[in-house]
Amino acid sequence: MNQDILFNDVSFSWGDKPLCQRLNLHLRGGKTTVMLGRSGIGKSTLLRLVAGLLQPQQGAVRGLSGNVAWMGQQDLLYPWLTVLDNVMLSARLSGDKPDRPRALALLEQVKLSDVTHAPPHQLSGGMRQRVALARTLYAQRDVVLMDEPFATLDVMTKLSLQTLTAGLLRGKTVLLVTHDPLEACRMADDILLLQGQPLAIESWPVPGGDVPRPFDHPDVLQAQAQLFSRLNTHENSV
Numbered sequence: 001m002n003q004d005i006l007f008n009d010v011s012f013s014w015g016d017k018p019l020c021q022r023l024n025l026h027l028r029g030g031k032t033t034v035m036l037g038r039s040g041i042g043k044s045t046l047l048r049l050v051a052g053l054l055q056p057q058q059g060a061v062r063g064l065s066g067n068v069a070w071m072g073q074q075d076l077l078y079p080w081l082t083v084l085d086n087v088m089l090s091a092r093l094s095g096d097k098p099d100r101p102r103a104l105a106l107l108e109q110v111k112l113s114d115v116t117h118a119p120p121h122q123l124s125g126g127m128r129q130r131v132a133l134a135r136t137l138y139a140q141r142d143v144v145l146m147d148e149p150f151a152t153l154d155v156m157t158k159l160s161l162q163t164l165t166a167g168l169l170r171g172k173t174v175l176l177v178t179h180d181p182l183e184a185c186r187m188a189d190d191i192l193l194l195q196g197q198p199l200a201i202e203s204w205p206v207p208g209g210d211v212p213r214p215f216d217h218p219d220v221l222q223a224q225a226q227l228f229s230r231l232n233t234h235e236n237s238v
């Protein structure tokens, strides 16, 4: 049973700069919550508070339970392991028998079959991010925390890997950070829109239909346009 994650009266500052004050949030267990906002607004900081990598100065983040996967902005691939061994890292760390066929199938799905035995330094940035994604999906955790998991991918690869990820993580508690409104509209059961300093967080209506929603569905496109416009009216209009 996936537990909800709660921010209870959470305040956090970097130095004397308050990032959030007395923040209360309810992230539903077994659902994908997308935190959307512009660069520098505080998305990664909130994700790190959830992961317990940062502690709030006031209040508490509760409810994180079970096995947790962390996919940060840095891919953290082990340079001395091949691509395949990086994907199966969770098995190595827990002492489980590596499931090589499943790892190879995932590498095929992220279009990396031809580099399974390469070391990470031979890969492009986008390829490394796909290895990190395959490693995250391989681990089959109850809770998955992802910070811009598709940021370095070309648009067609991004759409196809969003579809793969949403399918494999259905029913898990997923918290995904992005600055991409279309990604939010495709992937989210719940959208949280982050704006302002200190943060004001708005719960944003999601389009109908199951995730992953088609990128070209009129409801998805309309929701994306509304999000663009909301992000644009708040500050720095383009």
Ligand SMILES: Nc1ncnc2c1ncn2[C@@H]1O[C@H](COP(=O)(O)OP(=O)(O)OP(=O)(O)O)[C@@H](O)[C@H]1O
Binding pocket: 014, 015, 019, 037, 038, 039, 040, 041, 042, 043, 044, 045, 046, 179
């Ligand atoms: N280690 C740190 N020390 C001081 N300030 C920090 C630190 N990390 C982040 N900040 C500040 O906190 C604010 C939010 O940063 P954060 O990385 O959470 O934003 P973000 O929304 O994830 O940005 P991006 O989309 O660019 O990754 C920024 O003003 C940033 O300068």
